[in-house]
Amino acid sequence: MMTNKEKITLITSFLDELFPNVGCELHYQKDYELVIAVMLSAQTTDKSVNQVTDVLFKKYQTLDELDNAPLEDIENIIKSIGLYQNKAKNLKGIVHKLIHVFNYVVPADKDLLMTLPGVGNKTAGVIRAEIFKIPEFPVDTHVERIAKRLSLASPNDTPLEVEMKLKKKFPKERWIKSHHQFIHFGRYFCKAQKPNCQSCKIKNICKNA
Numbered sequence: 001m002m003t004n005k006e007k008i009t010l011i012t013s014f015l016d017e018l019f020p021n022v023g024c025e026l027h028y029q030k031d032y033e034l035v036i037a038v039m040l041s042a043q044t045t046d047k048s049v050n051q052v053t054d055v056l057f058k059k060y061q062t063l064d065e066l067d068n069a070p071l072e073d074i075e076n077i078i079k080s081i082g083l084y085q086n087k088a089k090n091l092k093g094i095v096h097k098l099i100h101v102f103n104y105v106v107p108a109d110k111d112l113l114m115t116l117p118g119v120g121n122k123t124a125g126v127i128r129a130e131i132f133k134i135p136e137f138p139v140d141t142h143v144e145r146i147a148k149r150l151s152l153a154s155p156n157d158t159p160l161e162v163e164m165k166l167k168k169k170f171p172k173e174r175w176i177k178s179h180h181q182f183i184h185f186g187r188y189f190c191k192a193q194k195p196n197c198q199s200c201k202i203k204n205i206c207k208n209a
């Protein structure tokens with residue numbers, strides 16, 4: 001029987017081999033642009049978000065410009081992504097609050113971040129990890145699926161419960177890297193449909209194999 005430590009070592013070694021250098025795939029230059037991009041990425045791909053933010057952030061280059069931008073124009077620019085009307089409203093709300101409540105500075109505090117429209121626990125975790133390098137292990141659909149396949153969490157666990165379990169099992173200094181590696185593993189190797197089990201080096205600990 002493998003210990004938890006041995007299991008985690010096996011997983012991290014394989015993920016290091018597959019994805020030694022991974023990071024956030026969303027395009028952004030300013031902190032607030034990341035906040036907006038992560039909010040927009042809910043239930044859609046990073047690639048489709050990049051396509052719209054490349055246009056949006058070029059047209060509106062400051063928080064004030066975004067604040068003054070007509071809602072209809074923002075909707076028009078982001079309309080190729082899902083839930084765009086709601087996301088356009090959230091975008092305006094985020095910009096307004098960053099200007100008028102947070103004095104143009106993205107806060108690092110999770111509770112404060114979660115007061116921004118469209119920013120929940122996962123989004124706040126991504127922002128904290130990416131901008132402030134604060135150890136976080138945000139759980140998206142890929143992270144949740146892999147954690148459950150590898151029995152790092154129970155089948156009925158909520159994303160928050162999965163996050164708590166992963167944070168307990170993985171060393172803190174690995175949280176951010178492992179989060180990115182899980183996402184890449186889920187996108188390109190252990191896909192929801194047709195995972196690449198044949199060449200998977202951790203199939204002996206996977207209940208899906």
Ligand code: SF4
Nearest residue numbers: 190197200203206209
């Ligand atoms: S064995 Fe298959 S399902 Fe399990 S982790 Fe590997 S690729 Fe994913």
